[in-house]
Amino acid sequence: MANVLVKRSHNLHYLAWKIHTRPEIIASLVARMNDSDGSLRRFYRRKDIPKSRGRKRIILSPQGRLRLVQDAIYQHLLRPQVCSRIAHGFVPGRSIITALLPHLKADFVFMADMKEAFRSVPKKVVMEIFAQLGFKGETLEWITRFTWEKDFGLPQGAPTSGMLFNLACEEYDRFLISRCRGLGYQVSRYADNIIISGRRPRTSSPEALDVDGRRLLYERFQFGGNWIRFGDLRNVKTVEISETRPARVLGGLLTGNDIRLSGKILRHLRIAVYNAILSGDFSLYFGIRGYLFQWYGGIPPQVAGSIEKARQRLEQAASW
Helix, strand or coil: CHHHHHHHHHHHHHHHHHHHHCHHHHHHHHHHHCCCCCCCHHEEEEEEECCCCHHHHEEEEECCHHHHHHHHHHHHHHHHCCCCEEEEECCCCCCCCHHHHHHHCEEEEEEEECCCCCCCCCCCHHHHHHHHHCCCCCHHHHHHHHHEEECCCCCCCCHHHHHHHHHHHHHHHHHHHHHHHHHHEEEEEEECCEEEEEEECCCCCCCHHHHHHHHHHCEEEEEEEEEEECCCEEEEEEECCCCCEEEEEEEEECCCCCCCCCCHHHHHHHHHHHHHHHCEEEHHHHHHHHHHHHHHHHCCHHHHHHHHHHHHHHHHHHHH
Protein backbone atom coordinates (compact mmCIF):
# COMPACT_ATOMS: atom_id res chain seq x y z
CA MET A 1 0.00 0.00 0.00
CA ALA A 2 2.84 2.36 0.87
CA ASN A 3 4.44 1.76 -2.52
CA VAL A 4 1.15 2.56 -4.27
CA LEU A 5 0.83 5.85 -2.36
CA VAL A 6 4.44 6.77 -3.14
CA LYS A 7 3.89 6.07 -6.84
CA ARG A 8 0.65 8.07 -6.81
CA SER A 9 2.43 11.03 -5.22
CA HIS A 10 5.26 10.78 -7.76
CA ASN A 11 2.78 10.76 -10.67
CA LEU A 12 0.87 13.74 -9.28
CA HIS A 13 4.05 15.79 -8.96
CA TYR A 14 5.27 14.71 -12.39
CA LEU A 15 2.06 15.79 -14.13
CA ALA A 16 2.00 19.03 -12.12
CA TRP A 17 5.59 19.73 -13.21
CA LYS A 18 4.79 19.03 -16.87
CA ILE A 19 1.85 21.45 -16.98
CA HIS A 20 3.18 24.02 -14.48
CA THR A 21 0.41 23.75 -11.93
CA ARG A 22 0.04 22.65 -8.30
CA PRO A 23 -0.18 18.90 -7.53
CA GLU A 24 -3.01 19.41 -5.03
CA ILE A 25 -5.23 20.78 -7.81
CA ILE A 26 -4.61 17.67 -9.90
CA ALA A 27 -5.11 15.45 -6.84
CA SER A 28 -8.53 16.98 -6.19
CA LEU A 29 -9.64 16.23 -9.76
CA VAL A 30 -8.27 12.70 -9.61
CA ALA A 31 -10.25 12.15 -6.41
CA ARG A 32 -13.43 13.24 -8.18
CA MET A 33 -12.73 10.74 -10.97
CA ASN A 34 -12.85 8.01 -8.35
CA ASP A 35 -16.41 8.98 -7.34
CA SER A 36 -19.35 6.74 -8.21
CA ASP A 37 -19.79 7.93 -11.80
CA GLY A 38 -16.08 8.37 -12.49
CA SER A 39 -16.86 11.56 -14.43
CA LEU A 40 -15.78 15.18 -14.28
CA ARG A 41 -19.12 16.30 -15.76
CA ARG A 42 -19.88 18.38 -12.67
CA PHE A 43 -17.01 20.69 -13.63
CA TYR A 44 -18.64 21.58 -16.96
CA ARG A 45 -21.33 24.18 -17.53
CA ARG A 46 -23.56 23.18 -20.42
CA LYS A 47 -25.08 25.62 -22.91
CA ASP A 48 -27.20 24.61 -25.91
CA ILE A 49 -26.90 26.99 -28.86
CA PRO A 50 -29.73 26.71 -31.44
CA LYS A 51 -28.73 26.09 -35.04
CA SER A 52 -30.63 25.78 -38.30
CA ARG A 53 -33.12 22.97 -38.96
CA GLY A 54 -33.82 22.42 -35.29
CA ARG A 55 -30.27 21.32 -34.52
CA LYS A 56 -28.21 22.61 -31.62
CA ARG A 57 -24.56 22.97 -30.69
CA ILE A 58 -23.72 21.75 -27.19
CA ILE A 59 -21.05 23.81 -25.46
CA LEU A 60 -19.41 22.36 -22.35
CA SER A 61 -17.47 25.13 -20.67
CA PRO A 62 -15.05 23.88 -17.97
CA GLN A 63 -15.21 25.57 -14.59
CA GLY A 64 -13.02 25.92 -11.51
CA ARG A 65 -10.09 23.55 -11.09
CA LEU A 66 -10.76 21.72 -14.34
CA ARG A 67 -10.55 25.01 -16.24
CA LEU A 68 -7.21 25.80 -14.56
CA VAL A 69 -5.81 22.40 -15.49
CA GLN A 70 -7.08 22.52 -19.09
CA ASP A 71 -5.63 26.01 -19.56
CA ALA A 72 -2.28 24.73 -18.26
CA ILE A 73 -2.38 21.67 -20.55
CA TYR A 74 -3.09 23.90 -23.54
CA GLN A 75 -0.44 26.51 -22.75
CA HIS A 76 2.41 24.18 -21.83
CA LEU A 77 1.72 21.04 -23.87
CA LEU A 78 -0.63 21.67 -26.80
CA ARG A 79 -0.03 25.25 -27.92
CA PRO A 80 3.64 24.61 -28.86
CA GLN A 81 2.71 21.64 -31.08
CA VAL A 82 3.05 22.01 -34.85
CA CYS A 83 -0.14 21.32 -36.82
CA SER A 84 -0.39 20.52 -40.51
CA ARG A 85 -0.19 23.44 -42.92
CA ILE A 86 -3.86 23.10 -43.92
CA ALA A 87 -5.13 23.37 -40.30
CA HIS A 88 -6.23 26.94 -39.54
CA GLY A 89 -8.70 26.77 -36.65
CA PHE A 90 -7.33 27.01 -33.07
CA VAL A 91 -3.76 27.51 -34.36
CA PRO A 92 -1.88 30.61 -33.10
CA GLY A 93 -1.17 32.98 -35.97
CA ARG A 94 -3.80 31.43 -38.26
CA SER A 95 -7.42 32.39 -38.78
CA ILE A 96 -10.40 32.25 -41.11
CA ILE A 97 -8.51 34.60 -43.41
CA THR A 98 -5.48 32.31 -43.70
CA ALA A 99 -7.89 29.41 -44.33
CA LEU A 100 -9.40 31.28 -47.30
CA LEU A 101 -6.20 32.69 -48.81
CA PRO A 102 -5.23 29.45 -50.66
CA HIS A 103 -8.54 29.69 -52.54
CA LEU A 104 -8.07 33.14 -54.03
CA LYS A 105 -8.40 33.07 -57.82
CA ALA A 106 -10.32 29.77 -57.65
CA ASP A 107 -13.11 29.24 -60.19
CA PHE A 108 -15.15 26.91 -57.97
CA VAL A 109 -15.04 25.76 -54.37
CA PHE A 110 -16.23 22.62 -52.54
CA MET A 111 -17.32 22.98 -48.90
CA ALA A 112 -18.36 20.42 -46.28
CA ASP A 113 -18.66 20.09 -42.50
CA MET A 114 -17.43 16.98 -40.72
CA LYS A 115 -20.48 15.75 -38.80
CA GLU A 116 -20.09 15.24 -35.02
CA ALA A 117 -16.37 15.86 -35.48
CA PHE A 118 -15.31 16.64 -31.91
CA ARG A 119 -17.65 14.05 -30.40
CA SER A 120 -16.31 11.38 -32.77
CA VAL A 121 -12.68 11.50 -31.62
CA PRO A 122 -12.30 8.33 -29.52
CA LYS A 123 -10.53 8.12 -26.18
CA LYS A 124 -7.82 5.88 -27.66
CA VAL A 125 -6.82 8.62 -30.10
CA VAL A 126 -6.54 11.23 -27.33
CA MET A 127 -4.47 8.79 -25.30
CA GLU A 128 -2.19 8.22 -28.28
CA ILE A 129 -1.63 11.98 -28.68
CA PHE A 130 -0.58 12.33 -25.04
CA ALA A 131 1.48 9.14 -25.22
CA GLN A 132 3.45 10.75 -28.04
CA LEU A 133 4.01 13.71 -25.71
CA GLY A 134 5.66 11.43 -23.17
CA PHE A 135 2.88 10.30 -20.84
CA LYS A 136 2.19 6.73 -19.82
CA GLY A 137 0.38 4.68 -17.21
CA GLU A 138 -1.55 6.59 -14.57
CA THR A 139 -0.59 10.07 -15.78
CA LEU A 140 -1.71 9.17 -19.31
CA GLU A 141 -5.13 8.10 -18.02
CA TRP A 142 -5.50 11.25 -15.93
CA ILE A 143 -4.57 13.76 -18.60
CA THR A 144 -6.84 12.02 -21.10
CA ARG A 145 -9.81 12.18 -18.77
CA PHE A 146 -9.08 15.85 -18.01
CA THR A 147 -9.56 16.65 -21.71
CA TRP A 148 -11.98 13.99 -23.05
CA GLU A 149 -15.58 13.38 -21.94
CA LYS A 150 -17.22 10.00 -22.34
CA ASP A 151 -20.50 11.33 -23.83
CA PHE A 152 -19.11 14.29 -25.79
CA GLY A 153 -15.62 13.28 -26.89
CA LEU A 154 -13.59 16.49 -27.08
CA PRO A 155 -15.93 18.98 -25.35
CA GLN A 156 -16.66 22.05 -27.45
CA GLY A 157 -15.88 24.89 -25.08
CA ALA A 158 -12.76 23.34 -23.55
CA PRO A 159 -9.50 25.22 -24.35
CA THR A 160 -7.77 21.92 -25.13
CA SER A 161 -10.28 20.52 -27.63
CA GLY A 162 -9.37 22.53 -30.73
CA MET A 163 -5.68 21.67 -30.73
CA LEU A 164 -6.36 18.03 -29.79
CA PHE A 165 -8.73 17.83 -32.76
CA ASN A 166 -6.07 19.28 -35.07
CA LEU A 167 -3.52 16.74 -33.83
CA ALA A 168 -6.04 13.91 -34.26
CA CYS A 169 -6.49 15.01 -37.90
CA GLU A 170 -2.75 15.00 -38.61
CA GLU A 171 -2.68 11.86 -40.75
CA TYR A 172 -5.94 12.77 -42.46
CA ASP A 173 -4.58 16.24 -43.30
CA ARG A 174 -1.52 14.64 -44.91
CA PHE A 175 -3.81 12.40 -46.94
CA LEU A 176 -5.86 15.41 -48.11
CA ILE A 177 -2.74 17.40 -49.02
CA SER A 178 -1.33 14.54 -51.06
CA ARG A 179 -4.55 13.64 -52.88
CA CYS A 180 -5.57 17.24 -53.61
CA ARG A 181 -2.11 18.07 -54.94
CA GLY A 182 -2.36 15.08 -57.28
CA LEU A 183 -5.78 16.22 -58.50
CA GLY A 184 -4.75 19.88 -58.93
CA TYR A 185 -6.84 21.24 -56.04
CA GLN A 186 -6.14 23.60 -53.14
CA VAL A 187 -7.34 22.47 -49.70
CA SER A 188 -7.65 23.94 -46.22
CA ARG A 189 -9.41 22.93 -43.01
CA TYR A 190 -10.84 25.30 -40.39
CA ALA A 191 -11.81 23.13 -37.38
CA ASP A 192 -14.39 20.71 -38.87
CA ASN A 193 -14.90 22.72 -42.08
CA ILE A 194 -13.16 21.43 -45.21
CA ILE A 195 -12.61 23.74 -48.20
CA ILE A 196 -11.31 22.44 -51.53
CA SER A 197 -11.05 24.61 -54.64
CA GLY A 198 -10.11 24.25 -58.27
CA ARG A 199 -9.39 26.27 -61.40
CA ARG A 200 -10.59 25.59 -64.90
CA PRO A 201 -7.16 25.32 -66.51
CA ARG A 202 -6.24 22.55 -64.04
CA THR A 203 -9.53 20.80 -63.28
CA SER A 204 -12.35 20.07 -65.64
CA SER A 205 -15.50 21.38 -63.93
CA PRO A 206 -17.35 22.04 -60.66
CA GLU A 207 -19.03 18.67 -61.15
CA ALA A 208 -15.64 16.91 -61.16
CA LEU A 209 -14.62 18.74 -57.98
CA ASP A 210 -17.90 17.77 -56.31
CA VAL A 211 -17.35 14.08 -57.08
CA ASP A 212 -13.69 14.19 -56.00
CA GLY A 213 -14.47 16.15 -52.84
CA ARG A 214 -17.15 13.75 -51.64
CA ARG A 215 -14.91 10.77 -52.35
CA LEU A 216 -12.04 12.31 -50.37
CA LEU A 217 -14.07 13.26 -47.33
CA TYR A 218 -15.89 9.98 -46.92
CA GLU A 219 -12.58 8.27 -46.32
CA ARG A 220 -12.09 6.73 -42.90
CA PHE A 221 -8.71 7.58 -41.44
CA GLN A 222 -6.29 6.59 -38.71
CA PHE A 223 -4.26 8.18 -35.96
CA GLY A 224 -1.58 6.05 -34.35
CA GLY A 225 -3.28 2.86 -35.52
CA ASN A 226 -6.71 3.92 -34.20
CA TRP A 227 -9.52 4.52 -36.68
CA ILE A 228 -11.62 7.68 -36.68
CA ARG A 229 -14.89 7.88 -38.57
CA PHE A 230 -16.88 11.10 -38.57
CA GLY A 231 -20.04 9.70 -40.11
CA ASP A 232 -21.95 11.55 -42.81
CA LEU A 233 -20.89 14.96 -43.98
CA ARG A 234 -23.33 17.86 -43.88
CA ASN A 235 -23.72 21.18 -45.66
CA VAL A 236 -21.93 19.71 -48.68
CA LYS A 237 -21.97 21.91 -51.76
CA THR A 238 -19.88 23.04 -54.69
CA VAL A 239 -20.30 26.56 -56.07
CA GLU A 240 -18.80 28.53 -58.94
CA ILE A 241 -17.06 31.80 -58.13
CA SER A 242 -16.96 35.09 -59.99
CA GLU A 243 -16.60 38.78 -59.13
CA THR A 244 -20.37 39.20 -59.32
CA ARG A 245 -21.17 35.87 -57.62
CA PRO A 246 -18.86 35.36 -54.62
CA ALA A 247 -18.90 32.12 -52.62
CA ARG A 248 -19.94 32.37 -48.98
CA VAL A 249 -17.30 30.43 -47.03
CA LEU A 250 -16.85 30.46 -43.23
CA GLY A 251 -18.87 33.67 -42.97
CA GLY A 252 -16.74 35.43 -45.56
CA LEU A 253 -17.24 36.17 -49.23
CA LEU A 254 -14.65 34.67 -51.56
CA THR A 255 -14.35 36.20 -55.02
CA GLY A 256 -11.78 35.57 -57.69
CA ASN A 257 -9.42 38.21 -56.28
CA ASP A 258 -10.67 39.22 -52.86
CA ILE A 259 -11.88 38.02 -49.43
CA ARG A 260 -14.31 40.10 -47.43
CA LEU A 261 -16.76 39.69 -44.57
CA SER A 262 -20.37 39.28 -45.62
CA GLY A 263 -22.94 41.98 -44.85
CA LYS A 264 -25.06 39.47 -42.93
CA ILE A 265 -22.19 38.64 -40.57
CA LEU A 266 -21.38 42.33 -40.11
CA ARG A 267 -25.01 43.06 -39.16
CA HIS A 268 -24.97 40.18 -36.69
CA LEU A 269 -21.72 41.42 -35.13
CA ARG A 270 -23.04 44.97 -34.94
CA ILE A 271 -26.05 43.81 -32.90
CA ALA A 272 -23.96 41.42 -30.79
CA VAL A 273 -21.37 44.02 -29.81
CA TYR A 274 -24.13 46.54 -28.92
CA ASN A 275 -25.81 44.02 -26.59
CA ALA A 276 -22.46 42.91 -25.15
CA ILE A 277 -21.63 46.46 -24.06
CA LEU A 278 -25.06 47.03 -22.52
CA SER A 279 -24.94 43.73 -20.62
CA GLY A 280 -21.34 44.12 -19.52
CA ASP A 281 -20.21 40.99 -21.34
CA PHE A 282 -16.67 42.19 -22.03
CA SER A 283 -15.43 38.73 -22.92
CA LEU A 284 -17.80 38.73 -25.91
CA TYR A 285 -16.99 42.36 -26.70
CA PHE A 286 -13.23 41.76 -26.91
CA GLY A 287 -13.80 38.51 -28.78
CA ILE A 288 -15.73 40.40 -31.49
CA ARG A 289 -13.05 43.10 -31.60
CA GLY A 290 -10.35 40.48 -32.11
CA TYR A 291 -12.33 38.81 -34.88
CA LEU A 292 -12.87 42.12 -36.69
CA PHE A 293 -9.19 43.04 -36.37
CA GLN A 294 -8.36 39.83 -38.25
CA TRP A 295 -10.46 41.01 -41.18
CA TYR A 296 -9.98 44.77 -41.19
CA GLY A 297 -7.04 45.57 -38.93
CA GLY A 298 -9.50 47.70 -36.93
CA ILE A 299 -13.20 48.29 -36.29
CA PRO A 300 -15.27 48.97 -39.44
CA PRO A 301 -17.55 52.05 -39.35
CA GLN A 302 -20.79 50.02 -39.11
CA VAL A 303 -19.67 48.32 -35.90
CA ALA A 304 -17.94 51.41 -34.51
CA GLY A 305 -21.30 53.22 -34.76
CA SER A 306 -23.01 50.53 -32.67
CA ILE A 307 -20.26 50.70 -30.05
CA GLU A 308 -20.67 54.47 -29.76
CA LYS A 309 -24.47 54.20 -29.47
CA ALA A 310 -24.16 51.61 -26.70
CA ARG A 311 -21.74 53.82 -24.79
CA GLN A 312 -24.02 56.84 -25.13
CA ARG A 313 -26.93 54.78 -23.81
CA LEU A 314 -24.89 53.68 -20.78
CA GLU A 315 -23.88 57.30 -20.09
CA GLN A 316 -27.52 58.41 -20.26
CA ALA A 317 -28.58 55.62 -17.91
CA ALA A 318 -25.85 56.60 -15.45
CA SER A 319 -27.00 60.23 -15.44
CA TRP A 320 -30.63 59.40 -14.63
